[in-house]
Amino acid sequence: MSDPVAQLIFLIIKAIVMPVLIILIVAFAIFFERKFAGFFAGRVGPTYLGPWGSLQSFGDIFKLISKEDLIPAKSDKPVFKLAPYIAFVPVFLVMAVIPFGPVGGEANLFGYRFDYVIASFDAGLVLFLAMGAMAVYGVVLGGWSSNSNYSLLGGLRAGAQMISYELAMGFSAAGVMLMAGSMSLIDIVDGQAGNFWDWYWIPQIVGGLVFFVASIAELNRTPFDLAEAEQELVAGHLTEYSGMRWGMFYFAEYVNLVVVSMIVSTLYLGGWRAPLEVLDFIPGPIWLFLKICFLIFVYMWVRWTIIRYRYNQLMSIGWKVLLPLSIANLLVTAVVISAVN
Amino acid sequence: MGLADIIKKGAFVDILRGMSVTGTYFVVDKMTVEYPKEKLQVYPRFRGVQALLTDPATGDTKCVACMLCATICPSGCIDIVGEQTADGRSRPASFKLDLSRCVFCGFCEEVCPEAAIVMTRHYELATFDKDDFYLDKEKLIANQVYVHKEVFAQPTEDTAPAPMEAGTANERGRS
Amino acid sequence: MSGTQDTQGLVRAAQALSRRPSLEELRERKDRTRRHLEPTGDVMTISMGPQHPSMHGVYRAVLDLDGEVILAVRPEIGNLHRGVEKLCEHRTYHQIIPLTDRLDYISGFAMNHGFCEAAEKLMGVEVPARGRYIRTMTHELCRISNHILWLGTSIMDLGTQTFFTICFRDREYVLDLFEMLTGARMTHSFARIGGVAKDLPDGFDHRCRKVIDFLPKRLAEYERIIKQNRIFLKRAKNVGIFTSEDCHAWRVTGPTLRAAGIARDLRKDEPYAAYPEVEFDVAVEYNADVYDRFLVRMKEMRESCKIIRQCLDKMPPGPFLAPDAAHSLPMKKNVLRDSAAMIQDFYQVFRGPQVPRGSVYRCVEAPKGEMGVYIRSEGGAKPARVRFSTPSFYHGQAVPALVEGEMVADMIAIFASVDVVLGDCDR
Numbered sequence: 001m002s003d004p005v006a007q008l009i010f011l012i013i014k015a016i017v018m019p020v021l022i023i024l025i026v027a028f029a030i031f032f033e034r035k036f037a038g039f040f041a042g043r044v045g046p047t048y049l050g051p052w053g054s055l056q057s058f059g060d061i062f063k064l065i066s067k068e069d070l071i072p073a074k075s076d077k078p079v080f081k082l083a084p085y086i087a088f089v090p091v092f093l094v095m096a097v098i099p100f101g102p103v104g105g106e107a108n109l110f111g112y113r114f115d116y117v118i119a120s121f122d123a124g125l126v127l128f129l130a131m132g133a134m135a136v137y138g139v140v141l142g143g144w145s146s147n148s149n150y151s152l153l154g155g156l157r158a159g160a161q162m163i164s165y166e167l168a169m170g171f172s173a174a175g176v177m178l179m180a181g182s183m184s185l186i187d188i189v190d191g192q193a194g195n196f197w198d199w200y201w202i203p204q205i206v207g208g209l210v211f212f213v214a215s216i217a218e219l220n221r222t223p224f225d226l227a228e229a230e231q232e233l234v235a236g237h238l239t240e241y242s243g244m245r246w247g248m249f250y251f252a253e254y255v256n257l258v259v260v261s262m263i264v265s266t267l268y269l270g271g272w273r274a275p276l277e278v279l280d281f282i283p284g285p286i287w288l289f290l291k292i293c294f295l296i297f298v299y300m301w302v303r304w305t306i307i308r309y310r311y312n313q314l315m316s317i318g319w320k321v322l323l324p325l326s327i328a329n330l331l332v333t334a335v336v337i338s339a340v341n
Numbered sequence: 342m343g344l345a346d347i348i349k350k351g352a353f354v355d356i357l358r359g360m361s362v363t364g365t366y367f368v369v370d371k372m373t374v375e376y377p378k379e380k381l382q383v384y385p386r387f388r389g390v391q392a393l394l395t396d397p398a399t400g401d402t403k404c405v406a407c408m409l410c411a412t413i414c415p416s417g418c419i420d421i422v423g424e425q426t427a428d429g430r431s432r433p434a435s436f437k438l439d440l441s442r443c444v445f446c447g448f449c450e451e452v453c454p455e456a457a458i459v460m461t462r463h464y465e466l467a468t469f470d471k472d473d474f475y476l477d478k479e480k481l482i483a484n485q486v487y488v489h490k491e492v493f494a495q496p497t498e499d500t501a502p503a504p505m506e507a508g509t510a511n512e513r514g515r516s
Numbered sequence: 517m518s519g520t521q522d523t524q525g526l527v528r529a530a531q532a533l534s535r536r537p538s539l540e541e542l543r544e545r546k547d548r549t550r551r552h553l554e555p556t557g558d559v560m561t562i563s564m565g566p567q568h569p570s571m572h573g574v575y576r577a578v579l580d581l582d583g584e585v586i587l588a589v590r591p592e593i594g595n596l597h598r599g600v601e602k603l604c605e606h607r608t609y610h611q612i613i614p615l616t617d618r619l620d621y622i623s624g625f626a627m628n629h630g631f632c633e634a635a636e637k638l639m640g641v642e643v644p645a646r647g648r649y650i651r652t653m654t655h656e657l658c659r660i661s662n663h664i665l666w667l668g669t670s671i672m673d674l675g676t677q678t679f680f681t682i683c684f685r686d687r688e689y690v691l692d693l694f695e696m697l698t699g700a701r702m703t704h705s706f707a708r709i710g711g712v713a714k715d716l717p718d719g720f721d722h723r724c725r726k727v728i729d730f731l732p733k734r735l736a737e738y739e740r741i742i743k744q745n746r747i748f749l750k751r752a753k754n755v756g757i758f759t760s761e762d763c764h765a766w767r768v769t770g771p772t773l774r775a776a777g778i779a780r781d782l783r784k785d786e787p788y789a790a791y792p793e794v795e796f797d798v799a800v801e802y803n804a805d806v807y808d809r810f811l812v813r814m815k816e817m818r819e820s821c822k823i824i825r826q827c828l829d830k831m832p833p834g835p836f837l838a839p840d841a842a843h844s845l846p847m848k849k850n851v852l853r854d855s856a857a858m859i860q861d862f863y864q865v866f867r868g869p870q871v872p873r874g875s876v877y878r879c880v881e882a883p884k885g886e887m888g889v890y891i892r893s894e895g896g897a898k899p900a901r902v903r904f905s906t907p908s909f910y911h912g913q914a915v916p917a918l919v920e921g922e923m924v925a926d927m928i929a930i931f932a933s934v935d936v937v938l939g940d941c942d943r
Binding site: 036038039040041042043044047206209301302304305306 | 351356359360362363364366367369371372373375
Binding site for chain 1: 560561562568569570584671672673674675676677678679680681682685741742745747748750751923924925926927928
């Protein structure tokens with residue numbers, strides 16, 4: 001078997017295994033979200049299905065599938081049906097470019113080279129930003145096509161929010177790009193070789209915080225969950241969705257949670273690298289998994305503690321605080337890097 | 342805004358302070374009572390479904406059909422028909438209580454001069470059969486099993502019984 | 517030690533005084549924070565409620581929106597109308613007590629108490645000291661339970677579920693006390709004409725002290741979560757300003773009025789029960805916004821704990837129900853022992869309290885505001901007309917004045933901050 005054929009086989013295996021793993025992580029992320037929501041409030045969370053309630057997500061999926069699929073009579077039906085997929089597909093695509101272990105180098109598996117990434121893509125970061133911008137179309141179109149005022153408001157909010165936070169996100173990620181000298185996520189992780197103090201979170205602390213805050217907005221989680229602000233807009237863009245169509249949105253949200261956690265850990269927390277070089281014997285995917293778990297926990301902790309911003313406050317934070325901060329961060333990074341070189 | 346404020350804001354001090362509280366709740370004991378599996382013990386004064394008490398000597402109900410409970414009942418859910426026994430004692434021929442109207446105010450128990458009708462600890466009254474809400478004398482007498490107060494023939498103190506060991510909700514949940 | 521505390525307190529009081537905005541300032545601030553938009557053709561009308569997740573009860577508001585700004589609100593109440601006032605005309609004064617529970621079911625005892633105070637004034641019944649103290653204590657427990665619930669739901673309306681749950685968890689301690697004392701958790705029916713239904717049970721004193729020692733700690737935890745939280749400050753400060761003149765115009769009372777700088781508290785101004793005999797401060801704040809309403813209620817809960825502790829300390833011995841054979845029910849234990857009491861029992865049940873002709877108005881400081889009861893009697897055991905002037909009704913009708921010019925998200929926050937319960941509103 002020649003090397004290209006082996007690579008093709010590996011690629012197919014990776015392309016199948018990776019989404020399945022992510023979906024499993026998502027199922028448990030949903031379970032832990034509910035469990036931890038209870039814990040943060042001094043409750044016990046779901047306990048019935050499976051040991052410790054751990055099969056709750058599968059029960060949810062079964063319930064959602066068995067529910068009637070309601071489509072409002074005056075909705076724009078093709079768009080209404082399409083919207084969940086638009087929200088769902090882009091977040092999966094980003095997975096392809098995130099490295100979860102060493103890439104390149106010598107043969108390491110059955111005498112062949114196994115790259116721990118699905119697609120070795122030069123502009124991985126750009127793909128992430130682009131797909132994030134694509135995913136919001138699902139929300140906007142879903143809100144618009146439902147023909148409900150609540151949904152429309154939710155969709156509009158989501159659109160405006162995404163535009164303002166993508167900018168801050170892009171600029172703060174540009175700082176990392178400058179430091180790594182590349183837009184490829186593989187190169188970015190390679191640039192963070194060493195111990196945990198060599199990672200980009202120390203030089204890019206401002207950019208990192210901006211990116212983290214913007215990523216909360218991207219994920220539509222409290223305090224930026226304005227699109228589906230339950231207390232104001234019933235369920236925002238999801239108001240008219242039911243059954244598995246609603247489930248798709250919900251699912252996309254959690255896939256996005258996992259993917260964004262991967263991106264944050266790749267950009268600022270050394271990706272698949274071990275925090276100390278002596279721990280390198282533990283394989284990369286495990287470290288990446290632990291970092292994802294940590295970030296998801298932080299996202300949950302934030303979500304279940306604090307309250308939501310108002311729409312105009314969200315906008316002013318995005319444009320007046322985060323964007324200037326991220327541009328300043330980019331400028332300082334650029335100046336320092338050119339001075340060092 | 343001073344530098345210290347900016348640093349505090351940048352370090353999310355206010356939000357981290359809140360998160361420290363929820364973080365504490367994350368690890369401490371949980372308050373939840375998993376209801377159908379574990380149940381709280383109610384207090385002696387709890388006002389659940391009514392029961393008619395019987396006289397242990399005769400086995401007949403203590404009720405003398407004086408109509409006080411039926412009269413005071415704010416929702417008019419009690420319907421009594423009285424009769425005279427051979428020995429001249431008055432007793433209810435029928436005693437009907439419509440639970441679907443009852444507001445569990447406890448007035449019937451409070452005015453009863455014979456301590457014959459009492460509120461019990463039983464509160465799980467949901468049913469699929471509407472007829473279960475219409476309690477007649479037999480059903481009310483059968484409800485005696487739920488009586489959680491010590492009822493004396495001639496009580497010396499309130500109808501409240503001897504003190505019951507029961508903690509605050511948190512302790513009770515785990516009892 | 518106490519000297520330094522005094523000076524610190526004085527300094528703080530002086531600071532508070534200097535920060536206190538005048539009415540003009542507040543008016544100007546209100547004008548600045550509200551958006552004054554001319555209605556254009558593009559008005560989006562949304563119907564909020566009666567099934568909206570954050571509309572309290574079955575309140576319905578039809579909102580005219582320009583973008584996210586509210587142009588006009590048309591509140592719709594009455595979905596929970598049960599005709600309580602009419603029902604009262606067909607019941608004796610004793611039988612009305614369970615009906616009053618269902619007005620404001622969150623603070624049932626306050627409603628019982630208000631009605632009984634009015635009926636006692638009409639009948640000229642003197643409540644014995646122990647009865648007054650138990651009433652005061654229960655009323656304050658009610659206030660705590662109501663304010664904790666308010667806190668949970670109103671912070672939830674700003675977007676966090678956790679707060680709602682932890683507030684309910686701590687309200688449980690108070691409900692537990694209620695269950696122990698009255699036998700029910702919410703619809704107590706505990707006040708009676710001439711006193712209260714039952715004496716304190718054994719062990720109540722101890723447990724109640726435990727709870728009121730414990731609750732302030734929990735309140736401090738709540739404050740730790742949100743009092744300085746930047747998002748809460750942004751969402752609550754200078755939002756929904758309702759000045760004292762607005763409050764007077766719309767008859768808005770209770771914490772909302774006190775947050776506007778008016779120290780109006782019936783417990784002090786027109787004392788009833790044992791309030792003249794206990795020491796407490798009236799919680800007042802001056803900025804008239806959502807944040808100050810939060811502060812007022814937090815302070816009130818602490819004051820309530822103080823009042824309850826004093827009541828427990830001072831709890832006098834003696835009867836808890838007036839020995840007034842003409843107007844009040846006898847004590848149960850006497851009924852079973854004493855033929856006079858039994859006759860009183862029969863008399864009260866079959867004939868009812870014998871009330872002179874006349875009319876009376878009495879109001880009490882319920883947790884949500886002033887709860888007034890008007891009774892007109894034409895003699896006999898049943899009132900000719902009963903009118904409840906409940907706080908939520910006035911708070912509910914003031915919603916247009918409260919929220920016009922604010923944003924949709926603030927509408928929820930403001931509506932929650934004035935504390936409306938629909939059972940109280942629609943009656």
